[in-house]
Every structure is written in C-alpha cells, then in structure tokens.
Amino acid sequence: MTTYRKISQTGLLLALSAAAVAGSLTVGGTGVARADEGGGVAWRACAQAGGPEGQECGELEVPLDYRKPGGKQVTLAVSRVRSERPEARRGVLLMIPGGPGGSGVQALARKGKALQAEMDGAYDIVSFDPRGVGGSTTASCGLDADDRYMASLRSWPGADGGIGANVDRSRRMAEACEENGGAVLRSFTSANEVRDIERFRQALGEEKLSAWGSSYGTYIGAVYAQKYPNRTDRWVLDSSGDPDHTRVEQGWMANTSRAMEDRFPDFAAWAADPARDAEGDGLRLGEHAHDVRELYLELAARLDREPKESTTEGNPLTGGMLRQAFLNGLYSDASFPQLARLVRAAQDPAATPVLSPDLAQPLRDEDVTVMVAVICNDVRWSTSVSGYARATKADRARYPLTAGMPQNVLPCAFWKSDPVEKPTRITDEGPSNVLMIQSLRDPSTPYFGALKMREALGDRARLVSVDQGGHGMYLGNGNACGNSKVTTFLKTGERPERDVYCAS
Template identity: 60%
Template sequence: MKTQRRNALLLTVSTAAVAAGLAGVPTTQAQAATTLKWRPCVQEKGPSGQECAELTVPVDYRQPDGERTTLAVSRIRSERPEARRGTLLVVPGGPGGSGVQRLTDKGKALAKELKGAYDLVALDPRGVRGSARAGCGLAPEDRDLVNLRPWPGRNGDISGNVARARRIADACSRNGGPLVGSMTTANEVQDIEQFRQALGEEKISAWGVSYGTYVAAQYAQKYQEHTDRVVLDSSGDPDPSRVARGWAANMSQAMEDRFPDFARWAAAPEQKELRLAQRPEDVRPMFLALAERLDRQPKPTAEQDPDGRRKPGKVRLDGNRLRQALQQTLYGNDFTPLAELIRDARDPRRTPVLPPYLARPLPDEDAAVTVATICNDVRWPRSVRSYARDVAADRARYPLTAGMPVGVFPCAFWKNDAAGKPVRLTPDGPSNVLMIQNLRDPSTPYFGALKMREALGQRARLVTVDGGGHGVYLGNGNACGDRAVTGYLVDGKRPDADAYCPAP
C-alpha cells in the first residue's frame, strides 16, 4: 500500500512544537540560499528524467542560523520548453505522505496530461521518507495502525486508548527531539517557500491532495504574491480551531455516505463467490454483525509473502481490523480485497489473509511524523470524560466507525504548550483556486469541502464529481473532472461558477 494512503488513514486522514505559530515569521532570500544539486533518480515504472536533490532548511524558523534539517526534493523537467509556463508543485496527503513518491507515481500521467506546460516538482515533508528522519521510540504494539488510531474496545471502552495515547505522547516528548517538535503545517508551508526560492521561481503552482489541500491553501493564503494556479483535490474543513480533530470526526458521516457504493457492489449477482448478500440493504447488517462477532472471537490469520507463500499471521482478525479494512478499501474503487476478507472471516474453513498495513506495525519514524503533525498544529481537548461521552454518542449514531473518529488520539496528552492558531483562510486574495471533490469521499467528505469552499469565497471555484473514493484528478476515471483540472492548469480555463461532473 502506498505510504500516502496508509498515513492518510490515521486521520484523513502525527514535544513541544517550535513553529506552530510561525505564520508571521518573515522569510528572507538569505534564508533560502541553498543551491540544489540535482542528480538522476529514475525509479522503476517511474517517469524518465526524474531528478532528486536535497534542500536544507532551519529546524526553527525563528532561529534561521541555528540547527538545520534536510528535505528530499525531486523534479521532472518539461520536455517542451516552448510550451512551459511554470512549475507545478505536487503536495502529498497524510500527514506523512511522500511528495517525491507521489511525483514518481503520477509523473508520467501528469506529464502526458499537461503536455509540457510545467516542470513538475515535489518535496518530502520533514521526517518523511527521503528527508531527515526522527522517531519517538514507540513499541511495535503502539505503532500498529489499529492501535495508533483510537478504535475503542468492546462495548465502546476507551481505557486502552487512553493508556496508549499517554504512552505515545510521553515517548514523543522524551525521544522525539527538536525535529519531531518542528513537524507542523506552518513549517511545511515555510519549507515550500524555501523550495520555491531555491528553484528560482517567482511564482509556483500547486496540486494538493487530501491533507495536501490544507497545506496548499495555507501557502496560497500566506504567499499570495508567489502563488500561480492552485488545485485543491479532496479538501477537508479548514476550521482553524479544530484542524485534524475535525477531519477525523467528519469521517464518521463520510463512511456512511460511501458505504452504499460497496453494498451495491457486494450484492450484485456478477460477484458470484464474492457476493456477500442478496440485496444491498442486507450488506450493512451483515458487516456489523460480523465485526461484533470478531470483537468477541478474533480469528487466526495468515500473511502472504511476495512469492505467494503463506505463513501464520502474528495478529488475529478482530472487529476493529475488519473496520479498518473497510475504511482502507473505500478510499478506492477495488472492493475485491475487502470482499475476500469478509468471505474468509465468515467461513470456518478459511483463514483470512491480512494485507501488510493490518498485519505489521508502521515504522517508528512514520508513526512519529503523522502523530506529531496533527498534535503540534493545534491544542486538543484534555478531558477524558468528554472523549468517553463523544465516543458513546458517535458509535451509536455511526456504527460503521464504532466511535473511533472522535476517540482519544495522543494529542489529548501532547506535551505542547506552544501550539498556536493556524492561519485562517479568507476570501481576500487572488481568484486562482480550483477545487475538485467527490460526492462520496470516505475521508474528506463533501460537507467538509463545502467549508473550504466557503472559507475561500470568490477566490475559488468548486467542481463536484458524482463519484466515490478519496482523490479525484487522474485517480478515479472521471474524464469530466480530469478535463476541468487540466484545462485550468494548462490554459487557465476555470468555470465561471461552481460546476458538476456526472458519473461516467
């Protein structure tokens, strides 16, 4: 599974934050004096001509001459200089997604679609993949995705979540150091500005996806004079008082909106041995009953190596792993792996095979950057009693997510007295933003995107796509949506008013 999608699951959705409130810190040309030394780094199945370099930036922008850290950056130069109009930054999701990897994965499609209009560039945010890394020293159990996310225990018990959240917060405070403390959206915005200066570009365009929409929108707010064309693909509610806490909470309704697409597929006669119910309306009670049964009686599992050989799994399939598998699957449109898992969980003669993201813990550095970013950005509530109350209400209203989206993240106990207020997005500024959004996104729901649209006012236009899944442009096969984004990036053609793309 791609790193970006895996980390987006923690939210979408991450010690003292040294720069959560640095929106007003000026950036000078002298601070961005890094010379980028490009080298070839073409990857298998990646675009030809891809180059990589390293960018050094201050750990703390309030101390530009102090400790520095290194970011991995990459580019694919336009093969048609006569058609080139600028530079497009690919902003990954997460927090914790790799921009370099996303550029590798999408570079060929982007280059073909944009026909040489841009040099394509990306960076790995602090602590991600090729950039300088830092961890919290978390135990493997605490890096298990199903534990890192606050899935409640049986009957909604959150005592295990509380204990784990305290351990993670304590470990990151004790072991994370300045780099983990510097992992914030505000610093990523500053790092992008350093990258723009190092590239020697007066303006830069951006395509942000998922959490990357928030980063790109924050950059466009702070550095309006250096922002060209901006595409926000799958946006969340930018409410500066909640940020990631709001994104997580919104996933409860988002999953309810998306589930009927899976139910229709799973009840279709053409699924044959993977048909899970006779009617779409029967899929939901079947899934909920199975999850509850697995809560009581987890089932042994198997793992499969790259050569197809199976071995006994180290973890059992319980209800929360099944619920996590549902969320992961609904990000895309291939429902077969989930149907196979459900079939094998229901059949006493079969042993379910878990995908790697459910069978193995995240690397310590990946867990650290994802947790640190969401916790450093803004203060979270501290009251355990309020979390228990919210979980009980949420799991009753949205049983598919069982109360997890409003549960106790490590942020509730984060050692962060310096968290500031994120930059509030406003309608003031150039009208150069195009938003695109699926109607049934299980992570960044449509109603949250409407909040982003409202915040930006006349600066933005919204293209609504009648589709499901997370991520639209060059991702879900909707030609109307792809044309809208490509037309804006290449020719500056943006709808005069918000637009709609029907299902294919």
C-alpha cells in the same frame, strides 16, 4: 490528513491517507550531482521503473526553527521532472503530498508520468518529502511495535465500547515522544511545511508556483495560498477537508464517521449486485444493500469478541482491523473485491483471512512519529478522558460503521507541549485562481467538509463536484469530465465561470 493510491494515501490517524507507508520509501539516486538552474540544489538522477524518465532528486536545507533562520538546519528531500518541451514551459507545478506523512518524492515517481502526459511540457513538475518523511530529516519517538500497527494507531474502542486501552496507549505514546522526539519532532507542523514550500520556491528561482495538492495536501495548499497569495499561479485542491482553524485535524477525524456513512452504500450496492453471482467469484454478500450493511456490522462485532487467526502469525483479524481495512479500501472502487474476499474469509470457519500489508505489519517508528507529531503540534486537543468517553459512546450509537473511533482519544490528549502558533484561518482574500475537485462520497475528506473549504475561499475558488465515491479525484478515482477540467485549468488557465458537476 496523501492522496495517491497504494495503501497509502496519506498518513493515517485521520483517514487522510495511509500515506506514511509510502513515506517510508526513498528514491535511490544514481548519476552525477550537479547544481544548475535549480537555485543551488545539487540534482542527481533518481528515476524508478515505471516512473517518469529524467526524475531527479536533491536536498534542500531549511531552518529547524524559522524564528532562528540562521540556526540549526534540517534537510528536505526534493525531486523534479523537467519539462520535455522547454519552448512550451510556463513554470513549475508543485505536487503537495497527502498525509500527514505522505512522500512527495514517491508521489512524483508514481504520478509523474501521467501528469507529464496531461501537461504536455507546460511545467517542470516538482515535489518534496516534508520534514519527518522519507528522505528528509526524521525523528523517532521510540514507540513499541505493538503501538505502531495501523489498527492500533486508530483508537478503535473495545468490544463493549470502552476506551481504557486507547487511553493507556495514547498516554504511553505521548510520553515516548516527549522523551525521545526533541526539537526536531516539535518542528513537525503544517505551518512549517508551508514555510518549507516557500523556501523551495525560492531555491527553484521561481516567482510563482502552480500546485496540485491532494487530501492533507489541500490544507497545506490552502494555507500557503493564504500566507503567500502573490506567489500562487494556478492552484488545484483535490479532496479537501474542512479548514476550520479552531479544530484542524480534530475536525477531520470527527468527520470520518459521517464520511463512512456516505461512502459505504457504494460498496454495499456493489456487493449485493446480482452481477456478482454471474461472475461466479462468490463475492455477492447479500440480496440487498441493507443486508450487506448488517452483515458487516455483525461480523465486526463478532470479531471484537472473538478475533480470528489470520495468515500473519500473532496478528489476528479483529473488529477494529476489519473496520480499518474498510476505511482504507473504500478510497477506491478497485478495492471492493479485496474487501469482499476479506469478509468471506472472516465468515468461513475453514478459511484464514489474509491481511493486507498495511494491516499485517507495524509501520516504521519514524512514519508514526511524523503523523502523530503534526496532528498534535498543530492545535490544542482536549485533555478530558471522560469527555472522550462520552463523545465516543454518542458517536458509536449514531454512526455504527465506525464504532466511535473518530471521537476517541489520541496521544494529543497527553501531549506535553502546546502549539507554538495558532492555525491559519482560510479566507476569501487573495487572487481568484483556485480550482477544487471533490468526490460526492469521499470516505476520508467528505463532501460536506469540502463545501466548508469552498465557502471559506469564496470567489477565490470554483468547485468541480464528481458524482462518485472515492478519495483522490484527479488522475485517480476521477472521471474524464473532472480530469479535463483540471488539466485545462493547469494548461491554459481557463477555469469554469461557476461551480460545475461531473456525472459518473
């Protein structure tokens, strides 16, 4: 499970995004609310500094339980930026946030201006906070602060590979969610997010939607296109995971091991480049890339045994925290210097490591709640603690960079309620109007998983493969070639006749 930069690409028990950090923010509104061509949504001005001019926000009520459409409602925070050239407008482009836990309202504030420039008035650009996120109706599990740190939410095994502490935390979190979450928490599912998008389309009065889904948002976009194929216009899936309907989030989590192995060499080559010496910043970590890898593994193991005091009192740098910093930082090459500085500070007996905000502070209870709930509500997880222990041990040996975490236990193993419906199977049935874009070395949604999405969609899709590392390609970590393919498709409908490759 965003995918837009800021700590935060999207939720992140799954490495699909640390999007929940951004999801905790809301866009403040000013101005007079008005109902107009937005299908009864009362829009108000909510532009932010650095964001697109004219951004508006509103609320949309949707059923808590779609089996009881006339029953209790929950509220979605929705947002839009209208086309600045009405004569050029051809429809609505929906930004589908990553996560689970990413805020679409904030994504629009961050990316809306760049997207406006690319689209040149072709669309009203809209997005929303999924239920449980930001300004939408939320729930709370009442989790202890110690259980809400990112490096705790990820089940990093103990120094000896043991998972006892992970089991205890997972059981504790599941019990708290059962006691405090209620019906609202149980409604946090991918299937309901797809239904909520369809209600949003209806409220906007649009016959069809175009979309740009990123990270976890690609899965939501793919399910929407499967459920409502005749409501899709031009559909972009940016950084896709394996859509295997029998595993869903379990598969995404497990794939992180190999994804890190694919991506880490980019950092290692950068950190071993003699150019680091020429720059005089002390960030060259080894003579060769394999030296950097060994340094990282040895340092993480030492920090497992002996955590080092950080600048955040009471929150030392642990091996799991170092690994988590790399999982987050490898989303973009721009984070390489920060990662190298963290390694240097961890090595230096006289230095005190500085923790990034996503590691230094616990996440909001509401943000953790929606991440955990979607993951656990979507599909049934194994309840075998011994099975998790065996899988963690094997994964730890095969993929040492992630130390067994991707196969470790989560609160889903102790979840009290079964999924209310089966996940959707993605197929090649539907219009041929999907364009995928994907990094060859994505640390979160690896290329081999995206190929599974491509295979499932068949002739419905074309794939743009970008020869570089990182997560989130369009208007983010991508390049001119990849950006132009997506922009041309969204503006003109012109799509490559076959899958294409973009060099770095």
